[in-house]
Amino acid sequence: MSITKLYILALYLVAIICSTLFIVEEHYNIAILLILGNALPGYKLAESLMRKNED
Amino acid sequence: MIDEQIYRRFNHTIAACFVIYFLFPSEILNLQRSYYIVLFWILVISVEMARLTKGIKILGMRDYEKDRIASFVWFASGSCLLLGIYEMGIFPQSLVIATIIMAAYTDPVIGEANKRWGDKNGIICGLVCSFAIYQFIIGVFIYSIIGSIVAVISERPKIKWFDDDLAMQIIPITSLVILNWLNLLPDLVKDGVIIGGGI
Numbered sequence: 001m002s003i004t005k006l007y008i009l010a011l012y013l014v015a016i017i018c019s020t021l022f023i024v025e026e027h028y029n030i031a032i033l034l035i036l037g038n039a040l041p042g043y044k045l046a047e048s049l050m051r052k053n054e055d
Numbered sequence: 056m057i058d059e060q061i062y063r064r065f066n067h068t069i070a071a072c073f074v075i076y077f078l079f080p081s082e083i084l085n086l087q088r089s090y091y092i093v094l095f096w097i098l099v100i101s102v103e104m105a106r107l108t109k110g111i112k113i114l115g116m117r118d119y120e121k122d123r124i125a126s127f128v129w130f131a132s133g134s135c136l137l138l139g140i141y142e143m144g145i146f147p148q149s150l151v152i153a154t155i156i157m158a159a160y161t162d163p164v165i166g167e168a169n170k171r172w173g174d175k176n177g178i179i180c181g182l183v184c185s186f187a188i189y190q191f192i193i194g195v196f197i198y199s200i201i202g203s204i205v206a207v208i209s210e211r212p213k214i215k216w217f218d219d220d221l222a223m224q225i226i227p228i229t230s231l232v233i234l235n236w237l238n239l240l241p242d243l244v245k246d247g248v249i250i251g252g253g254i
Contacts, residue, residue: 004057004114011069018072021214025078027250029191034071037160041065048058 012042039041062115064163066127071159074152077087080253089142098136103128126220133158133206133224147247152227153192157206158223161185163247165210181207192249201228 015038022031079088103113103125116125133154141151164184169177185206189199209222234240 002227008062008065015069016073016114018075021075021254025250025254030074030156030208030249033156033160033188033191034074037071037156038065041061041068041163044061045058045065048061 015042059115066115067163068159070130073155076138077250078254080105092135092138097129099128112241124218126218129218130220132219137224137228146228146232149193149243149247149249150231152249153189154224154228157185157188158190162210162219162223177181178207187247195241198231202231205230
């Protein structure tokens with residue numbers, strides 16, 4: 001696995017862990033913002049990675 | 056190839072996670088948490104110095120960033136500065152949280168909107184995005200209005216030595232704090248404390 005893919009994986013983990021911690025601590029407004037703000041670019045990036053793998 | 060534009064956008068929005076700092080305990084490994092801001096900043100600067108001096112190629116860099124400070128350094132510096140000033144007791148917590156998340160999301164939103172619908176709509180999208188974030192976190196209308204307008208204005212000038220990633224954090228929060236000091240803005244809810252203590 002290339003360094004870039006590992007780095008991207010780490011980014012996804014950071015987003016998931018941070019959002020989860022804010023939910024656990026009942027700071028739902030911050031958690032929602034973290035999830036909503038990262039969902040679309042995260043999804044698009046995953047899509048672009050999948051497309052690359054299909055090619 | 057990975058779509059570098061989307062990769063850049065994701066790197067930008069993920070920076071909102073800097074606010075996790077407020078969930079850190081006050082001491083980590085017998086070191087005050089504020090020291091970790093400095094350590095993190097030194098790490099970022101070291102990576103940037105290695106990139107500039109050794110010509111290391113990092114995915115997602117724009118061509119013009121080849122021989123000048125990259126935007127991730129500006130953003131990280133801005134966030135570290137905000138967190139540091141918060142630790143000095145100058146910036147209120149809610150404004151720091153809202154401003155970091157706002158800067159992480161609004162810049163890519165403006166970029167995408169500019170590309171798809173033109174400059175004018177880019178400004179409108181930026182205003183809506185930044186206003187919504189300020190309102191969602193701070194919950195005081197006047198702060199959201201002023202913060203969003205100042206943030207979008209700060210994004211406009213393209214200056215080589217003062218990137219919009221830094222400007223969009225420093226200028227809005229400084230404006231809001233100064234207006235608050237001058238009693239031109241109402242007090243923040245719970246004095247701006249959203250997160251009482253770390254984990």
